[in-house]
Amino acid sequence: MVPRAAPSEEAAPFRRGRRLAVDVGDARIGVASSDPDGVLATPVETVPGRDVPAARRRLAALVAEYEPLEVVVGLPRSLHGGEGPAAAKVRDFAQELAKNITPVPVRLVDERLSTVTAAQGMRASGVGAKKGRSRIDQAAAVVILQSALETERTSGRPPGQCVEVVV
Numbered sequence: 774m775v776p777r778a779a780p781s782e783e784a785a786p787f788r789r790g791r792r793l794a795v796d797v798g799d800a801r802i803g804v805a806s807s808d809p810d811g812v813l814a815t816p817v818e819t820v821p822g823r824d825v826p827a828a829r830r831r832l833a834a835l836v837a838e839y840e841p842l843e844v845v846v847g848l849p850r851s852l853h854g855g856e857g858p859a860a861a862k863v864r865d866f867a868q869e870l871a872k873n874i875t876p877v878p879v880r881l882v883d884e885r886l887s888t889v890t891a892a893q894g895m896r897a898s899g900v901g902a903k904k905g906r907s908r909i910d911q912a913a914a915v916v917i918l919q920s921a922l923e924t925e926r927t928s929g930r931p932p933g934q935c936v937e938v939v940v
Contacts, residue, residue: 785929787811790842793835794918795870796884796910797846797863802828803910805918806839811926814918816911825866829873836874844870844877845933847884847917864936871936882921882933884913 789809796803804817817839820831836844846867849859864881871879921932 787926787929788842788931791839792918792921793817793839793841793844794914794921795832795844795846796913796917797866798822798910801910802832803912803914804832804835805911805914806841807918807922811922814915814922816908816915819908819910829869832870833873836877841877843931844874844879845882845918845921846870846879846936847913848881848933850883867936868939871938872940875938879936880921880931880933881936882917882924884917 789811791809792807792811794805794807794814796805800822802820802822804820805814806817807814817835820828822828832844846863848856848863848867850856867879867881924932
């Protein structure tokens, strides 16, 4: 007979519902979405990032359209796990996004090497650097979302860190 884990130790079932992922950059913001079962992440669009208020409005519109369970935002960390100025900018962006889309939760997830992975995948599929520039941010958001989905599926817990809404 196989011993069962205590109820508090058992992994929670995977939460059903669509998720959106956001890869925040200075020039562009990539957006990806999952299917309701959390199996597959697909690119949605690239939002221009230089006009931050317009970008926030567009992201809020996407949240209203897709009605996600949550929004995951990629948090850029160094290879050693530290946070620099880019991470501080993303934390601020995520905080404002969370205020704009409440009650939909925003979660920060580690995005180390997501852009590198996305670029390698695009090159491998024959998409050139010039043509791929407009899509690389969406592909990075797909990588971030797939990683978050896999993390939740294997751990039984929501990925990353929830952004607390401060009013």
